[in-house]
Amino acid sequence: MIINHPLLGPRDAAEFVYKGDASLIDRPDGMTDDLDRFHDYLYLRDNPAGEHRELWYHEQGDRSWLVVTRNTLTHDITNVELARDVARSRGRSR
Template identity: 80%
Template sequence: MIITHPLLGPCDAQEFTYLGDARLIDRPDGMTDGAEDAFYDYAYLRDNPAGQHRELWFHEAGDRSWLVVTRDTLTHEILSVELARDVARKQGRSI
């Protein structure tokens, strides 16, 4: 599988480490009421979708950047690749 890195262009997927659901960017605030339940959900509850899914990938053998890859889990077709920092900024978060 080839992942087209936003800065480096096409890279073999073997250069990357898959880290799971991209919603991990949305870490709960540990200082709010109900934080314990929110962190339990964040750490242990995951969807396992068939079809389009946003995932976190780490470019371990390259520039060590974090990517959000939107991929079809049935066909492995990659629909989009974004830098995770740009996704977090769009959501009003800082990395």
């Protein structure tokens, strides 16, 4: 599988580590937010069939975090974004 890194171009998926659902970017504060929300963040995960947004870490490269939109049935990648850009855009929309 090839991941088209936004800064470095096409890279083999072996350079990356899958880190989970991209919703992990929106981590609630366990000290001030509702404990039920924090519990759900820690333990509840979707396991979708089809298009899904995922976090990938470029461990054997520039150590960047990416949000990869991938079809879990076909492994086709339709979009790759820097996670920092996704997090910043979500912060502005709140």
